[in-house]
Amino acid sequence: MKSFKLLVAAILLLSIIVVSCSNDDDTPGVTIIPVTMTVDVDALLAANLPADTEVSAFANFGQAGGISNADFLTEVGFGERVSWQATSASSATDEILFTAIIDDDFLLDGYTQLVVPDGEDDLYYEAPQPLFIREVVTTPVVDSTLKYSIYFNVVRNNIISANYLVDPKIKIKSTN
Numbered sequence: 001m002k003s004f005k006l007l008v009a010a011i012l013l014l015s016i017i018v019v020s021c022s023n024d025d026d027t028p029g030v031t032i033i034p035v036t037m038t039v040d041v042d043a044l045l046a047a048n049l050p051a052d053t054e055v056s057a058f059a060n061f062g063q064a065g066g067i068s069n070a071d072f073l074t075e076v077g078f079g080e081r082v083s084w085q086a087t088s089a090s091s092a093t094d095e096i097l098f099t100a101i102i103d104d105d106f107l108l109d110g111y112t113q114l115v116v117p118d119g120e121d122d123l124y125y126e127a128p129q130p131l132f133i134r135e136v137v138t139t140p141v142v143d144s145t146l147k148y149s150i151y152f153n154v155v156r157n158n159i160i161s162a163n164y165l166v167d168p169k170i171k172i173k174s175t176n
Contacts, residue, residue: 030080031077031080032083033076033081035085036061036062037059037061037086037150038060038061038062038089039058039086039096039152040090041058041096041154043090044161044164045161049162051162051164052164052165053164054167055165059166069168073145073168074168075170075171076171084101084150093156096152096153097152098151098152099163101148101149101150102148102149102151145169147169149165150165151164152164
């Protein structure tokens, strides 16, 4: 009887550990599309640019040569998530912090809305890293392309840079 109680206690403890270690962002059945921005921090900081400058010359999304950041396109299906991440090409100790991700067409098209995932704070889109964006299309729009403005700053040696901007696109794929 004593060993049965120990076995039940061990199974219960193991179950609690497994449940408590689950990741909230691993929603079953949701495909996560990772997009990583790489920034040449050395060149960016050396340029000493004013705040809110568009800095595509110093950042990229790994796209093929000849494709600008403004033309970089990530295709996402209905219900999929984009995970925005950033890394420095200059130093492993540099941090790239997203300060805002804005759907430039959000107020214009009237069809899409950014939805804060269940259990997340209302300020969800204002910078945790990696950042997940879930597009929800409220009216069936086939192959709509959304333009984003991504604002970020760099932290190097505990000094935070000015805010910078890049502007990729997301295309919501047809379900056909």
